[in-house]
Amino acid sequence: xxxxxxxxxxxxxxxxxxxxxxxxxxxxxxxxxxxxxxxxxxxxxxxxxxxxxxxxxxxxxxxxxxxxxxxxxxxxxxxxxxxxxxxxxxxxxxxxxxxxxxxxxxxxxxxxxxxxxxxxxxxxxxxxxxxxxxxxxxxxxxxxxxxxxxxxxxxxxxxxxxxxxxxxxxxxxxxxxxxxxxxxxxxxxxxxxxxxxxxxxxxxxxxxxxxxxxxxxxxxxxxxxxxxxxxxxxxxxxxxxxxxxxxxxxxxxxxxxxxxxxxxxxxxxxxxxx
Amino acid sequence: xxxxxxxxxxxxxxxxxxxxxxxxxxxxxxxxxxxxxxxxxxxxxxxxxxxxxxxxxxxxxxxxxxxxxxxxxxxxxxxxxxxxxxxxxxxxxxxxxxxxxxxxxxxxxxxxxxxxxxxxxxxxxxxxxxxxxxxxxxxxxxxxxxxxxxxxxxxxxxxxxxxxxxxxxxxxxxxxxxxxxxxxxxxxxxxxxxxxxxxxxxxxxxxxxxxxxxxxxxxxxxxxxxxxxxxxxxxxxxxxxxxxxxxxxxxxxxxxxxxxxxx
Numbered sequence: 001x002x003x004x005x006x007x008x009x010x011x012x013x014x015x016x017x018x019x020x021x022x023x024x025x026x027x028x029x030x031x032x033x034x035x036x037x038x039x040x041x042x043x044x045x046x047x048x049x050x051x052x053x054x055x056x057x058x059x060x061x062x063x064x065x066x067x068x069x070x071x072x073x074x075x076x077x078x079x080x081x082x083x084x085x086x087x088x089x090x091x092x093x094x095x096x097x098x099x100x101x102x103x104x105x106x107x108x109x110x111x112x113x114x115x116x117x118x119x120x121x122x123x124x125x126x127x128x129x130x131x132x133x134x135x136x137x138x139x140x141x142x143x144x145x146x147x148x149x150x151x152x153x154x155x156x157x158x159x160x161x162x163x164x165x166x167x168x169x170x171x172x173x174x175x176x177x178x179x180x181x182x183x184x185x186x187x188x189x190x191x192x193x194x195x196x197x198x199x200x201x202x203x204x205x206x207x208x209x210x211x212x213x214x215x216x217x218x219x220x221x222x223x224x225x226x227x228x229x230x231x232x233x234x235x236x237x238x239x240x241x242x243x244x245x246x247x248x249x250x251x252x253x254x255x256x257x258x259x260x261x262x263x264x265x266x267x268x269x270x271x272x273x274x
Numbered sequence: 275x276x277x278x279x280x281x282x283x284x285x286x287x288x289x290x291x292x293x294x295x296x297x298x299x300x301x302x303x304x305x306x307x308x309x310x311x312x313x314x315x316x317x318x319x320x321x322x323x324x325x326x327x328x329x330x331x332x333x334x335x336x337x338x339x340x341x342x343x344x345x346x347x348x349x350x351x352x353x354x355x356x357x358x359x360x361x362x363x364x365x366x367x368x369x370x371x372x373x374x375x376x377x378x379x380x381x382x383x384x385x386x387x388x389x390x391x392x393x394x395x396x397x398x399x400x401x402x403x404x405x406x407x408x409x410x411x412x413x414x415x416x417x418x419x420x421x422x423x424x425x426x427x428x429x430x431x432x433x434x435x436x437x438x439x440x441x442x443x444x445x446x447x448x449x450x451x452x453x454x455x456x457x458x459x460x461x462x463x464x465x466x467x468x469x470x471x472x473x474x475x476x477x478x479x480x481x482x483x484x485x486x487x488x489x490x491x492x493x494x495x496x497x498x499x500x501x502x503x504x505x506x507x508x509x510x511x512x513x514x515x516x517x518x519x520x521x522x523x524x525x526x527x528x529x530x531x532x533x534x535x536x537x
Contacts, residue, residue, distance in 0.1 A: 074355060074358070075354035075355060075357065075358040075396075075398045075399070076350065076351030076352070076354045076355045076358075077351075078397070078398035079350065079351075079354060079396050079398050080351070082391050082394075082396065082397055082398065083391045083392060086391060086392035087392065090392070
């Protein structure tokens with residue numbers, strides 16, 4: 001499905017024939033404003049930027065700058081991209097530190113004799129291309145900028161997530177092919193639809209399932225409930241509220257951990273990670 | 275916000291309803307129309323030179339408050355886009371009112387100074403700021419202006435220059451006031467050197483080539499302008515030395531420019 005349109009210079013927003021379903025659940029319009037739930041809005045890809053009005057170059061490079069700035073005639077957007085770029089660089093550094101800590105603690109474990117077949121002590125190459133990271137971050141932002149995502153993280157705290165059942169944000173720092181990444185994003189966003197706000201055509205069955213599993217999960221974790229609760233409390237601050245990229249770095253970086261490891265050594269792991 | 279708050283943000287010149295709106299924007303940004311607030315601030319900064327010198331501060335605070343409260347940046351986006359609009363129409367603005375133009379330059383430099391992105395200045399503003407400073411420094415305007423707006427001499431220390439021989443031919447005795455053209459030029463130079471004191475160092479880091487060009491323009495202005503008032507000369511000389519000293523005040527400069535010296 002392709003809803004990419006560029007609105008002609010000077011015209012007001014044209015409404016496409018049929019905005020995609022996910023567009024209606026978007027929390028914010030393309031201009032960054034929060035939308036009320038039932039506001040019909042055109043596709044996210046519709047551009048409302050006017051064409052280049054003056055004779056300026058589409059992109060320009062300042063001598064001491066980081067490189068060519070993208071064609072962006074709008075200061076508001078340019079600064080936001082700037083911000084995203086610097087945030088991405090911070091996240092790379094942070095991610096690397098976490099991997100180092102992770103490796104260090106693994107080495108400690110294996111040297112003390114415990115066997116852990118999940119580990120790969122091979123250092124993995126990270127994705128560091130800024131262009132790629134920015135693109136991936138934008139795609140992640142589109143997914144997180146939805147009412148469904150908001151509802152999801154409120155309903156299912158990070159520590160209660162079941163891998164394979166609850167959607168997990170793809171890790172932008174891992175090396176993936178373009179197709180692989182795009183597919184992961186697509187599947188992730190589709191999975192998030194389970195938390196779409198109820199509409200007339202809504203699927204109630206989908207909404208019930210996650211809740212049921214959550215309840216099952218708390219029951220089965222009976223013995224560890226105190227521990228996981230304390231660690232959950234720590235995470236509640238980070239899990240609740242409007243998601244920001246920075247908060248979710250922790251989560252993404254924890255891609256190396258899975259729930260079982262979390263539960264078996266909750267306090268120790270969280271100490272080193274958070 | 276008591277009197278200190280008003281004083282800090284320089285919002286005394288707004289009417290009380292607007293002051294209330296601004297205070298709400300500072301405390302509870304999600305409950306105000308932030309685009310409207312941005313427009314109010316920009317409009318005022320084009321009229322009120324005192325406000326334009328420090329408006330960056332209130333903008334910074336609102337941005338932080340909004341980011342903390344709802345994790346958005348609607349205010350910043352509206353502010354920047356409005357600023358960009360004015361920038362696109364800056365020639366008209368300048369023709370319409372030199373004072374408003376000077377206020378605009380002061381404002382955009384103040385924004386550049388205060389609003390940073392992850393501790394870096396905003397890249398998108400670097401070239402526009404330079405463009406504005408270049409425009410301010412262009413020497414052509416000395417001849418063109420014929421009117422003087424109601425003197426902003428309150429901001430500028432009045433110094434008794436030599437009688438303006440250039441503009442009062444025949445050496446007629448005139449009271450020791452700056453003539454219109456000189457006053458206007460002085461206002462521009464004053465604005466220029468103030469901005470360079472505040473943001474020159476950062477600006478140079480972002481693009482040193484343009485700074486070099488700007489300063490050669492200033493040196494030409496200093497050396498080649500006929501009949502420049504002594505105050506203008508002094509201001510230009512000081513900023514040239516300031517930059518030469520790596521944007522720092524030296525003791526010698528302090529003594530020469532800023533102390534009372536009886537000869």
